[in-house]
Amino acid sequence: MVRIWDLAYACFIFNQDDMTPTIDEYAALLRVDNVQPYKIYVKEPKPMTFKKKLVRLTDMTDAWVEKQIKKKNETICIPWSSLRDLVLNHPDMLKRVNLFALAIYGLIIFPKVLGHIEVVMVDFFERLKQGINPVPTILAETFRSLSSCRKKGKGRFIGYAQLLNVWILSHFWKVERTPFHMFSKTFSPLEAYFKKEWPKEVTEQHWVSVFQNLRADDVTWRAPWIRPSVLLYKVRDQDWMPLLGLWGGVGYAPLMVQR
Template identity: 65%
Template sequence: MEEPITQITEKNAVIREWSLKTQREKGDSLVEGCVANLPEHTTVNVRQNNLEDLVRVWNQWDSDTRDIFTERYGDVAHLITIRVDEQLIQAMVRFWDPAYQCFTFNQEDMTPTIEEYAALLRIDNVQFGKIYVKEPKPLTFRKKLVRLTDMNDAWAEKQIKKKNETVCIPWSSLRESVLSHPDILKRVNLFALAIYGLVIFPRVLGHIEVAVFDFFERLKQGVNPVPTILAETFRSLSTCRRNLRAEDITWRAPWIRPSVMLYKCGGQDWVPLLGLWGGVGYAPLLVQRQFSSRQFIPATGGLAQFEFAFAGEGYMKRVRDIAKSWKEIHFMELALYADTLTQDYDI
């Protein structure tokens, strides 16, 4: 039986005192020898999968089929029509600070948050604190393909490819099932799998990687995909920064006004995240201004040293420790002060 999740909500003033005390005692994320190397120039690869097939399928579906998809997977289908703005991506990565896992504009901080991603993707039918955890011995890729497509073992074995040491399947192998599978739920599920593999977690152009299949199968168990998406977003951002005036920044989407914010898990001083290929941490207390809340000194000790890949000896223990910490999630009541700073924040 799965261990229940404990949710604790605490007052803003109490967390402010705890955060300031913790930062003083444990130190900042930027400790000696761990200062980020932020080059002046970077090259960003913004190549994108061809999504015309997905757009065509979505446009062919009737309203009932689209409703079934949205009820199961939220608004992720809208991602297939968004065009990548190469210049915007180039600009954004220049402001990314890996020590704090946030964008830094002079002394102003901003980062995507779990609450914002959940609102944008409108993924409602999940358990907020139930995260995806990589299983040490998942089912074989062939068995997953057979289960998701209803095809036979011989077909599945033939479709599996290896590209640059990455085990995957071509999108073209699934296209026909998405278009014509007799089971409407199978068509919907495979279409969602294609979005996660080609749009949200693309690794090999035109292919869906085995790790995406592992993740996707867990979605049916009520796993919240947002922490996983956020983890791989952070891990994929390059490390560059340049000057920008504070008045050039829009801090929030005005329609996202949560009353509470997830700020830590278990014994961690911030939120640990597990992606498909590694783990990372982020400190939501850095960016309270995005929710019109008073910005105070955040606890960040150890954040810069937390990122790791799912490789080498000992990583599964770290995965288990993070999964355990998510069994106790802490929320803070947001105090709405219309974008104000405490006096000691700049220091």
């Protein structure tokens, strides 16, 4: 997907058609309709220290927390293995659930340091419990990571890859040309992926070829799971807005992909 990501417009270009995940689509997939839509994540100007937040989150001693804190590639973090024992054995069930949720955000949604929970995640998680909407942050880091990988021509995607994957397959399940003709007639490409019937001979170059030669009628423009609602395409009189991520911001213009 990085190969067809356009840096200037922050969208995918499939042959003649532009497309990108939107706030509305990600909100529908993540089922965040009970979250205040205008309450977004912004870093606190004077946040509590990482150690104090971990003490409050885990109910462990200062000494225990101090021992777990590591530094990986100039990033302060805590190993997932340190939290795993607490998730399994903490006497407070609510603490177990919270720490497990924190691990999901740190290891899957924002996997910046593999196998570790990054310092920013604890602050973000605290704000989640206050009712912020996580979708703009997830979308911002998705766009930033795609652009970073595109600029370098390589790199690891630091974003919610599984969610992006669902989005892609939901919009392009109708494609039947190479490499999709390799699928069993029983399954659509989306079903085949999740049923692990994906053909081994489908290479990266196959995918690039398919996406670069898409026709408009190959695309399911409105995914079946999108909710009927008013869609966000501008903010007041502006058709461009900033999305704030954990490690930076990015421009977002949903009007480009209103189709």
